[in-house]
Amino acid sequence: MTGLLYSEVESALRAELRAMLRQHSDPPARIERADPVDVDLWRRLADMGLAGLLVPEELGGAGASPREAAVVLEELGRAVAPVPYLGCAVVAGTALLSCGEPDLLAGLAAGERPVALAVPFAGPPSGAWSPTVTAAGDRLTGSVRAVADAITAEILLVPAGAGLFAVEARRVRREQCTSLDETRRLCDLSFDGTPGRLLAEGADAETAVRDALLAGAALLASEQVGVAEWCLDTTVEHARGRYQFGRPIGSFQAVKHRLADVWVAVTQARAVARYAASAVAEKSEVEVAAALAQAHCSGVAVEAAEACVQLHGGIGMTWEHPAHLYLKRARSAALAYGAADVHRARLAELVDLPPA
Amino acid sequence: MTGLLYSEVESALRAELRAMLRQHSDPPARIERADPVDVDLWRRLADMGLAGLLVPEELGGAGASPREAAVVLEELGRAVAPVPYLGCAVVAGTALLSCGEPDLLAGLAAGERPVALAVPFAGPPSGAWSPTVTAAGDRLTGSVRAVADAITAEILLVPAGAGLFAVEARRVRREQCTSLDETRRLCDLSFDGTPGRLLAEGADAETAVRDALLAGAALLASEQVGVAEWCLDTTVEHARGRYQFGRPIGSFQAVKHRLADVWVAVTQARAVARYAASAVAEKSEVEVAAALAQAHCSGVAVEAAEACVQLHGGIGMTWEHPAHLYLKRARSAALAYGAADVHRARLAELVDLPPA
Amino acid sequence: MGSPPTTADEARALVEAFLARGDLPTEKTEFLRARFDAGLAWLHYPAGLGGLGASRALQPVADEAFAAAGTPDNEPRRIAVGLGMAAPTLLKHGTAEQRERYLRPLWTGEEVWCQLFSEPGAGSDLAGLACAASKDANGWVITGQKVWTSQAHYARWGILLARTDPDLPKHQGITFFVCDMRAPGVTVRPLRQLTGEAEFNEVFLDEVRLPDAARLGEVGDGWSVARTTLMNERVSIGGDALPREGGAIGLLARTWRDRPELRRPGLHDAVLRAWVRAEAVRLTGLRLRQQLAVGEPGPEGSAVKLAFAGLLQEITGLELELLAEAALRHDEWRQDRGPQPEFPLRTATHRYLRARGSSIEGGTSEILRTIIGERVLGLPAEPRADLAVAWRELPR
């Protein structure tokens, strides 16, 4: 049976990463800057071998399993770290593995040439292949809106016509969006006869994109667990130390029981996210697991972030307190790769519970 | 603007009825008997002029408004009184008013000849006209399942073929169901060439049945308010007097806040139910009001009854405590005249919020 | 001024007679002063203080008559704290001099008021406040920090709670003041919210000197004075009477109706549930209003506030889900402090974020549930350890 626990290696990885993030990540300061992606932090992740976690060892990667990438995402979620890990290391990485692109994979693993898949962040895996870019030979024209983790990418993987193309990002017009989630800013891409290199065609291209988005949806659940966990821990801490009516507010049942409910929700989300990561690792039941993960964990992160704001009272409504970054991340992530109802509708097909 | 308050006449009626019910109604004892309908109590209601509340004065009725019938239903709900008021005085009464049947109305008003509409209790007003009985001349054949308030009726109003017929109930085979709600037992009716008298045909018959069911759905909301209110009051009383951990349990926020939520829900349900009763009285926006009333008040009665069982703890799970009668009434009423989602779907049509 | 009007027709007649006067000023402030002096400002206030001692129910009649005549109003939204909270408190607890001095410019909008109650350490437990007032020969010296003060940056006066005796139990050592917002030592700083804007302020009071005439009520009676203020806050939070689909639900319903490409089957029932819930809350508010009109103010106000907060949060969250890709974008995180567009004209992301505050401001939903449980349902209070102890001794 699928292991839902963390291995020792995974726990060690988590500890190391958490320590590094504590020292080097500061999203509240970062979002005040014009360049919101923390390139230094990305560099450090690459130096720890995490950019290439899924890349085979012979290409300079760690040849590790998606279960470990899920642990990385938990920690990055906990830190709302403004790095393009999900889009580059997981989604684009999975697409490249599917296409078999040793050079691009090696560049990704080294952290030197970040890659992003040029599809809308809100697009679900089930509708994966719906290019808004056309290809005339190797020249691409069209646009893609609201793409994640493409701002600092050097290479864009672009579904166009019937193929998947690699495009030099500097030749593409990238316009930053004012994103709800400032710790993962989106951008709009425009192609105007831009040259690309064909990576895969037809069914191969579709498979590459679908697998990439399924991995993204499945592992995003772990990021959502991390977001929820930070919200829970931070609110528990606050409830222990904040006194009103001569008592710590955490001694009131209204606060205590709501936090207990969040803890129960996080406990469940962890089991679901671990199941999803294992499914991707074992290439078994991936579609069900990814849909389940997004149908479930999206809401848990939102629930935890909303409880965090509420139970902090006024302070939770301020710009100064980081709670809002988690609320925006949670809400934004809940729409990423398809909203929860879209995943439930997909489950209805997969497990034979047809509409009325 | 529609008055949502209670008039002085209505408040006086409520006080009188509540006092009578306190003295003469005992549903827990009644459900242990083979004849579950409290005929004596029905007699008393008739003597108070309530059976004929909607019947014009010249026919021996009170010529009152559905708003007053709604107050009666609130009190009958509070008492889970096992009397056929909803089905006879409201639903069948409305149908008879629509057909203009002085003799039957007079018999109903006197409380002597109870009348019931032979349609399934779960059927929504929007699908009102779907007879399962056929008519060959004045001879009816077929069956109707799970009919409310027909056990002690003397006259059945039966949609058959394209007409609405009056049938002597003693000539119809009536089989009592083992109902979830033992305080309002249903029965199955079978017709086998049974003679009937045609009351209305075609559009007139359809209108009579639809208006009857709309009135039933709209005013059932008031019964649901009464059910919810009893549950709230009884639980508050329990929470004041039950000590655990050296304190009344109502002093714990888990209990207090849940009861506050129930109170808020009942407060809203009352406004919605008053609106629905006024809509029927003023024959304005009846369809929207009835759908809204059932879409909203059904759930409130269930919520209040479930909270009542939960907050009573073990005692709420016993047969001995009357909470279960309210739980069963609430769940059963939530399916009556169509479940909440059916009414929401109807609202979608009425207020132009079409499906995807 | 004769005897107060008792019917809507009489009230309308008074307004018409006023408007028919030949000497009416046209300049806005002058006009409002004249209206005040005629007793047609708030009809239920006493004669001489902008009213006629009439029933509160006649006020909307007069307001509508003035609006129909196209006369300028006092921008009630801009001076909400003054109208809703300061004025009733001044009326009930102020001296004749204070009422005379403050009420007219308050109502005309010449002087804006703000509220200096909440503190970083005293939110739900407002009576735990720490802002200190000490007496000397010349009056009072105030030092402390207040927070969540809207309109402080253009307010002339603030209603202020300060602790005058830390050795008494917390409710007993508080005194109520009118704070001159131009006094030395008052510093107002914008407080940025999660929407990016600064709707509110922090107010720092550093040895601010107030005369004893700035005191409202007796020394140590501040908490009971403040209850007048807070009760009026809760009443006013019910908001305006709205038509069906008048609030946030209207925006959601219109998006669903007008943009079929956004509709998804899994959201249909959720939208309908929200519609039903919104209509139930609306009808509850309407019923409350009818009760108030016949002078039976029930406790439904707190039900409406509690239900409205949850409803608004649900609807604005659902709106993000419906918009999907579009909800990944915001318009602008930095905003000027000038007047902002109304709620319906903001982005869905703004509405969602701002709505998080509706279950916190003006009494958290948790506190409201306790109030309903104890004051409406009569459930017993929790054992309290903070009521009989000197404020100074409380853990915090």
Next chain:
Amino acid sequence: MGSPPTTADEARALVEAFLARGDLPTEKTEFLRARFDAGLAWLHYPAGLGGLGASRALQPVADEAFAAAGTPDNEPRRIAVGLGMAAPTLLKHGTAEQRERYLRPLWTGEEVWCQLFSEPGAGSDLAGLACAASKDANGWVITGQKVWTSQAHYARWGILLARTDPDLPKHQGITFFVCDMRAPGVTVRPLRQLTGEAEFNEVFLDEVRLPDAARLGEVGDGWSVARTTLMNERVSIGGDALPREGGAIGLLARTWRDRPELRRPGLHDAVLRAWVRAEAVRLTGLRLRQQLAVGEPGPEGSAVKLAFAGLLQEITGLELELLAEAALRHDEWRQDRGPQPEFPLRTATHRYLRARGSSIEGGTSEILRTIIGERVLGLPAEPRADLAVAWRELPR
């Protein structure tokens, strides 16, 4: 008996060796006694008491090997209270004589056990119990009333909490006994539930005499002994490992799948939400089981119990809505006390009604949230006034 098995293969080999013995009795009780005597009953129990001192994780291996061989089992559902609660308590707190006397017939099912803890006045606050035990020269005299006692009507023994000193604070004056259910003064009455059935009993104890040898643990130590019992109750409530759609959700899903005429658009997303939630709870239980297997028992057990109760209630309610007209009917309100069909074979109305108890029995959901908040999250306890006072003085 040699050294305990350490691997699944070793455990299976032991079972095979046992089954290959020539002298195995075929009669059920005799066979179970032999299995017990071979240490293959509960492998983690000590040698001589039905076990081999092995890891708890090997127990399922042995059970499966016996099941595969088609040997009779001890009907664990029928003796759940004995296996899950009495046995671990006897093991930890019993004297050598008590363990020797009780454990073997308990495990073989020859003697059924019941639990005499809850009282009408002591539900969530179990330690507030009033059932009195007083000592005389011949032992103990017990008088009181217990409630919610399943299996009492055929139990041989009951684990009993009684108050031996009402002048001590409530947790300190309790003593734990083994009650002879055949002793004079023990009256068992069926307790009818809202389902119409009597799954449980009330037990009246009227001057029941027990010898001092029936005491488990020291006088006044009953509460700490009971904690062993209750901890084991919560662990066992997690239930069996189920496949996907294994529980109530499977019934709902099959109804949706197989009866298209019942489907309504407004319920589709609700059914899918329930399916997702059920799968999440199932995976959480599975993860808990994996933690237990590697000896990391986390606090997830209480999460599973809490989530499972809410889930079951949601699903059974939704089932009624889906069935609509059919859910207006029940099958039969009067039931014999004999063995009832399993949950899936009951009517939906029965399931709905019975499920109301899942958030009450074995710790209400409210109590569980407090336990999670305090023991898992480390949130501070409420101020308590009932801990330092003599039980006799407590209001009730």
